[in-house]
Amino acid sequence: MTRKKIVLRFPPHVVEQPVIYHLIKDYNLMVNILRADINPRKEGRLMMELSGEDADYRRAVQWLKKQELKIINLEQQISWSEERCTHCGACTVICPTAALNFERPAMTVRFEEDKCIICELCLRACPARAMEALAENANGR
Ligand code: SF4
Ligand code: SF4
Structure with missing residues (x-):
């Protein structure tokens, strides 16, 4: 079981994609959004807690990276x-x-x-x- 707080940074061309939907549906993760700063056609940021099976979390991170999203692990500050x-x-x-x-x-x-x-x-x-x-x-x- 993995539970992590992360920040996702969205480049402008990715902001309108249903990223949360994919994390839940395709990777079986629970998503708890802690803070959101999303604006059409601008860089967006989402602070969230993700939890789920280790393998699902790893696959989800690989997928997020392919979408050109920057992932910051909030274990560091x-x-x-x-x-x-x-x-x-x-x-x-x-x-x-x-x-x-x-x-x-x-x-x-x-x-x-x-x-x-x-x-x-x-x-x-x-x-x-x-x-x-x-x-x-x-x-x-
Ligand atoms: S010196 Fe202190 S108040 Fe000034 S910008 Fe840096 S952190 Fe902020
Ligand atoms: S403290 Fe610095 S890094 Fe944190 S939200 Fe404010 S400007 Fe951004």
Whole structure:
């Protein structure tokens, strides 16, 4: 039995395909969608928990990769270095889920990891290199 939290990144030409339907019907997986950011003709992201038999999960990952979907295994995470952070706020403007936000009344930046969908936008926005990606592609295990 496999149970994994992953993020799927959809390129624009795949966004409108019934990926969830195939995961359930063709690979017998249970799909629990935790967060979705899907827009027609733009890159989309889905955070989900998948569970099912090991072999089915491995076959599903192979199929997802063939569809040109990027799979990020959430056993790895985005990390925030409090020591490096200068609380400039640049990341709070671009973070789509407000995982990086200002804590009032001190107005210091905090990182709420459970809201993070590993979009990696903050990596490019942070001038202090306080954000790091520890995520790796899922390998189907
Ligand atoms: S990767 Fe960065 S910008 Fe993206 S959701 Fe997580 S904290 Fe926010
Ligand atoms: S952009 Fe970097 S330095 Fe600025 S508040 Fe965000 S994490 Fe801190």
